[in-house]
Amino acid sequence: MDYRIFPPEELPEAIVGLPLSKSISNRVLIINALAGGAPMTCQVARCDDTDVMVSALESEDENLSVGAAGTAMRFLTAYFAAKPGRTVSLDGSERMRRRPIAPLVDALRECGAEISYLGEEGFPPLRIAGKKLHGGEIALDGSVSSQFVSALLMIAPAMSDGLVLRLEGDVVSQPYIAMTLGIMAEWGVDVVRDGDVIRVPHCSYTAVQYHVEADWSAASYWYELQSFSFGTIGLRGLMKGGSLQGDSVLMDIYRNFGIVTEESEEFPGVLDLMADPDMTPRYEADFSAMPDLAQTVVVSCCMLGVPFHITGLRTLKIKETDRLEALRKELMKISFVVDIDDDSISWEGRRCPVDGSRKVAIDTYDDHRMAMAFAPVAWYIPGLIIRNAEVVSKSYPDYWNHLRAAGFVIDELAPQEGDA
8 A cells, every 4th residue: 555645734743652662572572482481471562573473483383484574584593493393494575585594594503403495595495493402602793684693692591502602793783782682681691791702601591570662763753753843742662761772872863953852741751852953064973783773864864954974784785675775766756866885875965856746656665664764754745655655564553643643644545546
């Protein structure tokens, strides 16, 4: 379904109950299963990615598919490899079959896993025969995906010799590794990290009462909208201090774009996004620790007229789509000419002519973050069309309902109506 979006007649006003963090939820689901699979004592995110994880963990089927859920593919590969007596075939979408998994498979094989490729070498689908892994000391290239690191770490306590994991290369998305270690510690596993060496003992997880935070990645789209509109927006459920999520750096990032984050005096547990006149004339940053924020910030900079150069983005090329190329193509539809390479994206103010008589329709490439990052652009371009809008269910199923509650008018289009 395509959506045509019109902005509110007045400034947007909303207190948004954000979804729970799917990153934390998926880790908690795996660790709870490793702790014996007792009924969950906490709420977890309800979205496509976590639904896939829950379904796979509860299923007794031999053939499993995770669809487009990259986190589930990586975490479940490790989980089933460490589950003695369980044999599964693990597959996904066509895009998933083009996302590399060889570094994780190689590392698991070093630990004693029995995994074979059912298609192209180095990519899903996989055949996994679970067994007791011995673990030991191994090296892993951390420059491809932090999810490989987290997948290994979470099953390491079940390895007979524990695990000494030496990370090599320029390790990406470090906050997600810290998140994994923090959750493991809360479930009773004493992990020692010394630089790029992580030591996990052979031990057992202990089930605990656990609270999953709201999702800072989901908050980014509201920061973006607030930087455009200076409305009245509050976000519920976020931890301003002590969050496990690296994306909480949003508070600092959007300070550059005139947004100050304050704890609400009127509504407990709500963060108010307050307008401030200060705006940076140019934005430069390394996003290797928070790549999921890149699309939101890139679109924000363009619409605000802020030249930028953002690096540390090489992992974006192997996400749900090649996110750098997708950004380049879709931004050109609204006149912005950005430059990309394998690791960065920049804009120096260059614009191209566009046909103002044609409807602007943003393709989303089966990528939830493309849909949500471009939707606030309707503030400037009323009637903006978002293709395949339901893709947001991957992480934020209520996104469109929340935009409507903030005053946006969203019309569903038949496919031919959305053609541009």
